[in-house]
Amino acid sequence: MNARKAPEFPAWPQYDDAERDGLLRALEQGQWWRMGGDEVSSFEREFAAHHGAAHALAITNGTHALELALQVMGVGPGTEVIVPAFTFISSSQAAQRLGAVTVPVDVDAATYNLDPEAVVAAVTPRTKVIMPVHMAGLMADMDALAKISADTGVPLLQDAAHAHGARWQGKRVGELDSIATFSFQNGKLMTAGEGGAVVFPEGESEKYETAFLRHSCGRPRDDRRYLHKIAGSNMRLNEFSASVLRAQLARLDEQIAVRDERWALLSELLGAIDGVVPQGGDVRADRNSHYMAMFRVPGLTEERRNALVDRLVEAGLPAFAAFRAIYRTEAFWELGAPDETVEAIARRCPNSDAISSDCVWLHHRVLLAGEPEMHATAEIVADAVARA
Numbered sequence: 548m549n550a551r552k553a554p555e556f557p558a559w560p561q562y563d564d565a566e567r568d569g570l571l572r573a574l575e576q577g578q579w580w581r582m583g584g585d586e587v588s589s590f591e592r593e594f595a596a597h598h599g600a601a602h603a604l605a606i607t608n609g610t611h612a613l614e615l616a617l618q619v620m621g622v623g624p625g626t627e628v629i630v631p632a633f634t635f636i637s638s639s640q641a642a643q644r645l646g647a648v649t650v651p652v653d654v655d656a657a658t659y660n661l662d663p664e665a666v667v668a669a670v671t672p673r674t675k676v677i678m679p680v681h682m683a684g685l686m687a688d689m690d691a692l693a694k695i696s697a698d699t700g701v702p703l704l705q706d707a708a709h710a711h712g713a714r715w716q717g718k719r720v721g722e723l724d725s726i727a728t729f730s731f732q733n734g735k736l737m738t739a740g741e742g743g744a745v746v747f748p749e750g751e752s753e754k755y756e757t758a759f760l761r762h763s764c765g766r767p768r769d770d771r772r773y774l775h776k777i778a779g780s781n782m783r784l785n786e787f788s789a790s791v792l793r794a795q796l797a798r799l800d801e802q803i804a805v806r807d808e809r810w811a812l813l814s815e816l817l818g819a820i821d822g823v824v825p826q827g828g829d830v831r832a833d834r835n836s837h838y839m840a841m842f843r844v845p846g847l848t849e850e851r852r853n854a855l856v857d858r859l860v861e862a863g864l865p866a867f868a869a870f871r872a873i874y875r876t877e878a879f880w881e882l883g884a885p886d887e888t889v890e891a892i893a894r895r896c897p898n899s900d901a902i903s904s905d906c907v908w909l910h911h912r913v914l915l916a917g918e919p920e921m922h923a924t925a926e927i928v929a930d931a932v933a934r935a
């Protein structure tokens with residue numbers, strides 16, 4: 548090991564007086580739930596406007612956001628939901644919790660986003676929703692997916708847990724004619740520790756109203772008579788979290804601009820390293836929010852990839868192994884798994900299978916550092932890969 552000094556990266560989450568003031572504002576309202584205060588509803592208006600959506604519903608977390616969105620889209624027993632095989636498990640668990648079958652579909656080897664051709668092959672008469680995940684903030688091919696949706700009549704649900712502020716051909720997440728969900732968990736690009744949102748485009752106001760009722764025990768906003776209109780649960784976000792998220796939203800665009808500049812440099816440096824292939828782009832995905840800095844070392848076994856991650860961490864990088872293909876978890880098989888073997892799914896999802904064993908990601912706080920840190924990061928990766 549040479550004695551290179553570890554690069555320094557900004558901390559995450561970030562906060563300043565804007566969050567402090569927000570928390571005090573929420574505290575001093577004297578009412579700390581959305582029905583009594585103003586922070587959640589203000590945040591919803593601001594978040595919807597920022598994403599070009601007609602409505603946003605703030606909610607406890609991104610997993611509940613998916614569950615609620617899928618439910619208002621009619622997902623339940625007897626239905627199927629198409630999800631990328633390479634994603635965080637919530638994309639699949641949300642559908643399975645509703646009693647639906649999750650059908651994992653392969654992703655593109657370069658972008659790690661849903662492969663439209665594989666989606667076409669997986670649609671059945673039971674398919675209720677197709678769920679693209681905008682991997683690491685890079686928008687999935689929304690043109691091809693919109694066409695499949697129009698041809699089959701199956702709506703899209705965007706899992707935008709990585710994609711706050713991202714755009715497809717200039718269009719924001721709320722302007723793409725489909726419902727979308729976000730997460731505000733601690734590591735995400737805006738955070739209150741936990742939290743989530745469902746956003747609804749123009750024309751989906753009815754589903755928004757249903758989602759509002761379901762997220763609040765089926766109860767209308769002004770209800771004082773325990774008039775529970777439909778089945779639901781309590782997924783309401785609290786006022787403190789919303790006050791923090793309002794401050795975080797105000798910082799989002801500036802941070803995206805920095806990450807975008809840094810990724811342009813870092814991906815070029817990584818791409819020049821023998822054996823390293825950074826996550827690819829798509830010119831149509833013209834604003835990438837950069838939730839992770841991802842790269843593959845194609846052909847690396849899972850064991851050697853994990854050793855590589857350990858070496859990167861030792862050298863001071865916030866590095867992680869990529870998601871495990873969802874069908875390679877035990878959880879996937881407990882509820883709502885398709886009538887296929889692991890091997891059969893792996894055969895039709897070769898890219899997801901390979902990416903989950905040879906891909907590494909770096910925390911987005913790396914991309915908030917300066918240019919010298921991008922060079923230092925690439926040097927560490929080059930050294931570690933040479934020894935992998």
Ligand SMILES: *Cc1c(COP(=O)(O)O)cnc(C)c1O
Nearest residue numbers: 608609610635637708730731732
């Ligand atoms: C983080 C994440 C979620 C879930 O969000 P939580 O707020 O942690 O429940 C869903 N999908 C993807 C792709 C995620 O990365």
